[in-house]
Amino acid sequence: MTDSPLPPPPSPASTEAESLISVLERNRRTFAWKTSGLDENGLRATTAASSMTLGGLVKHVALVEADWLAVKLSGQAYGPPWEAVDFDADPDWEWRTGALDSPDDLHAVWRDAVVRSRGLVAEVIQDRGLDGPASFTFANGRTPTVRDMLLDMVEEYARHTGHADILREAVDGRVGEGAPEDFTF
DSSP states (O other), X not given: OOOOOOOOOOOTTOOHHHHHHHHHHHXXXXXXHHHOXXXXXXXXXXXXXXXXXHHHHHHHXXXXXXIIIIIIITOOOOOTTGGGOOTTTOTTHHHHHHTTSOHHHXXXXXXXXXXXXXXXXXXXXXXXXXXXXXXXXXXXXXXXXXXXXXXXXXXXXXXXXXXXXXXXXXXXXXXXXXXXXXXXX
C-alpha cells in the first residue's frame, strides 16, 4: 500500500464533524492494516464455514464507499469499476471477483474509493453540514442526515474489520486492535 497521511486525532476542541471523520479514518486504517501485505493466497483464504475472503472484503468495502458516500450521500454516479457491473445478474460480483483479483488491483480499487469519498464527504459537510440531508430517501420515506451516513460508514468498517480479524488470524496469525503507528497505506 502507498503512504497516505492520516488526519490528526481530534483535539478536545474539535468539531463533531472532525470527530466523526477521525473515527472513520481510524477504522479505515485498521481495515487497511488487517488486509495489507498478503499475496493472492492470503487474500483468497477462507475459514470456518464461510466463503468470505479478505480480497472479497476489500472490494466490498470499496463498493460500500461508492454506494453510501458517492451515490447516496453525495448524489454522484458510482464511477469505475462499479458502473460496468450488472449487479442484478451477478449480485455478489465484488465478493466473487475480490477473491480472484491481484492484491495490487484490490488495494488500488479500495484506495481510489477512499480518496474519492474523502473529497465528497468534505464537500457535503461544507455544503450541508451534519444535519443536512443525504441524496436519497429510504423506502419508508425517511431521508438520512449526513451524520447518519457517516455513522453508518463507521459501523460498516467496524463490522467488516471484525470479519477481517478472524480471517487474517487464520491466514498468518496477525492479531491486534489497531495498526501500528508506523503503518501507512
